[in-house]
Amino acid sequence: MVPLQIGLPGGPELLIIGLFFMLLPFVMSYWVYTDATKRGNDNAAFWALAVGGLTFLTGPGGFLALAVYVWQRG
Template identity: 50%
Template sequence: MALLFGAIPGGPELLIVLLVGILFLLVPIGLAYWVYQDATGRGNDRATLWAIGVVIAGLVAPLVGAVAVLALYVLVGRT
């Protein structure tokens, strides 16, 4: 019997979607962890706020937002 609508999705396509989704979650969380550890080590009172900012920006604008807040932290927050 011939398939009417082509191949059934869920093989390699689903794997790619899951890997990209995990990447877009792990990168902001990893950057937030680094920012928190660095800010805590430097005695910054706002370490938690910087880390939350990285995660939120990473979820709103994946990768670009997290990297932008990371750059802002490096330029402003490390002083």
């Protein structure tokens, strides 16, 4: 019997990638919330939930919401 000698992604690699994609929505929503409160935006919690929720659920939708927030904040 010959063992597999190819590098299939397994335990540590998938754990690191999974943790990255689980933490990304929280990091993005924290940044949006702190930036919005610093700028005096009354809808800071809404923007944080929109960016974090869409990033967690759809991925690219969160980056679109982040782009809309950055565009409208100025």
